[in-house]
Amino acid sequence: MADMSMRHVECWLPHLQRFEPSHPLRALLGRADRMGEGAKGYLGGLAAYFDCGHGLPAAALTRDHLAGDAAQAAAWLSADPAWVQPDLSGARLLACGQLPLSMDEARSLAEPLKPIFAEADMSLEVSAPDRWHLRLPSSDTLPDFAAPEQALGEDLYEHLPHGLHARRWRALFNDAQVVLHQHPVNAERRLRGLPPINSVWFWGGGALPSNVTATLEGVIGEDLLLLALARRAGIAMQHRSAPSIATVEAGWLVDLQDQSADDVARQWLPSLQALCSRKQVMLAFASGERWLHRPWHRLRLWRRNAP
Incomplete structure (x- = not known):
């Protein structure tokens, strides 16, 4: 699980393989720092952010x-x-x-x-x-x-x-x-x-868990199970929108893992770019790959897109 003191925004994205080499999101990855592997899959990802005690009912x-x-x-x-x-x-x-x-x-x-x-x-x-x-x-x-x-x-x-x-x-x-x-x-x-x-x-x-704890301060998303976990854990929730993503604070999760690569490019990328220009953002893919993008990384113009 992530540290509760994390000072970055966590952005949960679909499997990396769904993003073509020419996808504009890869420009962010190319300038970011590759991190160790994270959780894989939908339930695996949720279990990394929330602890229900025994499994995830x-x-x-x-x-x-x-x-x-x-x-x-x-x-x-x-x-x-x-x-x-x-x-x-x-x-x-x-x-x-x-x-x-x-x-x-x-x-x-x-x-x-x-x-x-x-x-x-x-x-x-x-x-x-x-x-x-x-x-x-x-x-x-x-x-x-x-x-x-x-x-x-x-x-x-x-x-x-x-x-x-x-x-x-x-x-x-x-x-x-x-x-x-x-x-x-x-x-x-x-x-x-x-x-x-x-x-x-x-x-x-x-059975319904008596206690759910979270490694997050809040979530932005529409997924029912994510929202159910957030409510049970007593953390803040916001609906997904371009303004909410662009202005989210550190310690929050932005859930985009249920979106297509085309939707990410067309609907959410401008907000992600604005967010990356002012906050540290962990770009965590459902397939396990992770990159940490810091605001000053936008100056790494010499770097190519991530593989």
Whole structure:
């Protein structure tokens, strides 16, 4: 974890490989100092900024952020709406959450799933259109579930749970797919050229942590789990905007890891450049690479772009 006394702004960016050699952000990297490797991945990055004691129970944290009742259940598990595409070798997880979906559609899709989970002594809650949660009676029998970032684009059956208690969850996963496959909402979505909601993805299980600590003073971002952690840790939060990024102070995190490289260049780079001209900024990529840019580094005109 980073030192609470850090005197730089932390800017969390997408994987470095997504930035072409000609991307304008690389000019900042070329003038900055390369640092040691940092955390990798979405959950790994969040775990580097926040400590929940044991793991990172994403479902309980996001449920509490959205509904404020996570402490009323022994444990929670995300069962987020997903899009699965069959192929010759099996099926791939193409999207999980972050799908264009209204609350009415979400409730209609979830309604026939509720009896399936009720038979297993669970309650399916539609907390937001793209955030569904299972209220669990106990956390003792939860297997390891792969986070969406681990499974996206890959053969989903390679990422389904294994082990002693996995069979039950695989059966629930398959039952949910059967119910959603012919749901009328998906027929309507196909007519509108939208991807179907033909599966759910289980991940992020656990109980609401009693205490969350942060290595940060505040966060700028829109990611639900990041905001849930920040609120639980009692630190400041701001919505992401060009002015908030350009004027952020040391000790804060600017979250851009959910943006595309094009969006970074088009929408956020001028604010980042303004920030780098007045503050020390750690440019931390989701793939682990890090560069520290100090204000006087703008004078290193002889340096080329970073590799």
